[in-house]
Amino acid sequence: MASSTIYWNEALETQPWDALERWQAGQIAAALPGLRQRSALYADLHAGVPTDVPLRSLADLQALPFTLKSQIRQAQDAANDAQPLGYNQAADTADIVQCISSSGTTGQPLYYGLTQADVERFTDAIAHTWFTAGLRPGDVVAHLVGLPMVAGGLPYADGFRRVGATLCWLGGFPTERILREMRRLRVSALLATTSFGLYLANQWDEVGRQTGIPSALRLVMCGGEPGLNQPEIRSRMRQGLGISQLRETMGLGDVISGMWSECEAEDGMHFNAQRYVAIELIDPATGEQKPWREGDTGEIVYTAFARDATPVVRYRSRDHALVVGTRCSCGRTSPRIRCIGRTDDMLIYKGMNVFPTAIRDLVARRFAGRVEPMLRLWKERADQVRFDDPIALDVETCSAHDEAQAQQLARAIEDEVRAQLQVRVSVQALPPGSLPKSAYKTSLLAVRETRDASPSTP
Template sequence: MTTTSREYWNEQLETLPWTEVERWQAERIAPAIAKIRARSAMYQEMFADVPGEVKVLRFADLAGLPFTMKDHIRAAQDAATDERPLGDNQAAPLKSIVQALSSSGTTGKPLYYGLTARDCEVFSDAIANTWFTAGVRADDVVAHLVGLPMVAGGLPYADGFRRLGATLAWLGGFPTDRILREMRRLRCTALLATTSFGLYLSEQWDTVGQETGIPSRLGKVLCGGEPGLNQRDIRDRITGGLNVSHLREVMGLGDVISGMWAECERHEGMHFNAQKYVAIELIDPDSGDVQPWREGGTGEIVYTTFDREATPMVRYRSRDHALVVGIGCSCGRTSPRIRCIGRTDDMLIYKGMNVFPAALRDLISSKFAGQVQPMLRVWKETKDQVRFDDPISVDVEAVDNLSGDSAETLRREIEAEVRSQLQIRIRVMVLEPKSIPKSVYKTSLVAVRNG
């Protein structure tokens, strides 16, 4: 069993029994919602049928409020004016907003969010808490490899590292070969990247950078932004390729706070680290009913910000589906621990059966480890296609070049395994190694043939 030094960023809240955390949050939610209602035109409209005083005497009272959906945010943004460029959910005057953030736009038109000076403090503190849980310390030199400053994982992540006291080496945006060389020259001890880019770097680690003559100091790797680290093959490839043992999964949501979840040294699910500023619920994605945080439970994560000035969120449906690994931990933290198993935005339906592309990837990469690479590509005929009556086209990448007969055997075996385990049919194309492109930011598992 891994021992722990029991260090915390916010010991009082991180170690408080979870029911007590929810009670503490409930005391702050009602006054926060009163302010939101007064300042946000979007929430004034959404709460029109809610009684004059929003009573959140107990945490469970949150369930009496309506959900905020991404479509609400889009509609609010479409009402932007010169005075309110962030639209009807801009709850602070423009002169108080010091930063704008953008979603990545990978699932549609980008959404924009604002931060006041107070919001920046909240973000940086919560994200520093997340990095601390993931094992980063003030004496680390961190290679920050997200290249876009305006996205959730850009400047806010950098602010979190600085808040922690670590040395920020923002190398994102440079060509990969330069990143690998500069990491050695700067003696980087830690690295932050998306899961897919971390996987790509692990394949390049031994071919670039050694000519500097400086041995690698890398010891800690943080990856997130997309599901995948629950797969042993992906973890092994990253740790083996980068020659590290310290690999932690992290997750956040720019709409709420960019970094909120992180694995501790036990590597058994991500802890929630933003309890000082954000409340979380788990709901049934179909009925919307609140589910208990219990080991083995699954559901969609819902967030409520009770310390957010510029663009607040009340019961915001993240579309992230999670498996609850446990409650509490031997590390002393009491928050729920989760694995993200997929996003509603990515879900496909084959003859009535729901399937996440990540579930396809996880099954194939685990069952056929050593034969296929852990990344794959699922094809849709059009951008809006969700339903499939014919087998879903899936590209997999072989580890080695295969003969025609070997590739055909592998194809049949994968199709049969998926049909047996997931009750859906797929049509597999076995590609040569390095055929599936990888991005320096997020690599989507889904591609569209016809725009």
């Protein structure tokens, strides 16, 4: 329950960050002995760690090994009748009340168990995230994730209800029905992916005229995909949906599916799960810790020190972040970040590393008004990382073009990407509406074998 009209947990959110980190270090130190006894995975991973190593600050976490997604997957693959979640299952199956699934956008889905206490922690942290983003009791919120079992399904719904909002679970309905029902139910808040939010913005007024019901929408929360760092994307979504508040959010199903969100400043996402999770910023190449300093970049590492069923300690998220700031006008003391890409999505063109998001951001910025801000890059096979030939890139034009105009636009984009990023792309300019939009996650990367698949909408 919120402690004020501004904060979900005022004492926690306004505590000096270094003091909070010291408290978290104490929580981790107290949790580790029992965790190693309950989890065979951490008994193995920490077998070489002396038990008398002090843990007085988060800097001392560097004495512990990282946990990799491959290790979690290997532990899960060793499931048996007693441990259906594998040898990182740290609670009896009888005490596990829920399983959730990762999205599986970067490989086979992972499954995580939650005890009743874990459900409470998830719900509180996710509600905290929505509250920071501006959701309030009395809001009517449209939840567009169609699958309850995924990390953004039932856990998100629990968070909406904990805030005190009215949950309207519209995920799974056809897009036109979603738009109609949002008007009829007087929806005031919406959670969607960035790409699907843009798609809804293009249809909002037309469907609204059909219903004859004025829009009550004021708040849109976007997660699952980076993109709201682009002014063009923000502007189009604000105008198309007629909203006053647009907030970026982020989580990780492996840890807690909602942990980061923007406040009213709308300038980078605050961390909201500090009651249960500690965060580190590391150099992804060396693994060394980096300070949370404005302008720095690094990979986020999570330690869930309050987690019963399937714990994670020093879990490498592969999410790369830019630290936007360490202070905020709202009074919260947690770092503010923007996600700039994932290690899993990194591409290498003739020795040059590039995130797909960097290409998307450049194209969206330099060709605003000519192409839609969401695009798609193509691999020849799922495991392809290196490219010797130009990377295939589809963009969607804002209006119809004849063939000569489309080719001229494509060549201009190719030249700009090469000049700014030292990467060659082969651009195909497609008519409006050509690229798929999803209410959950739409990857910037696709595999060539699926190129002829029909675009899908909920």
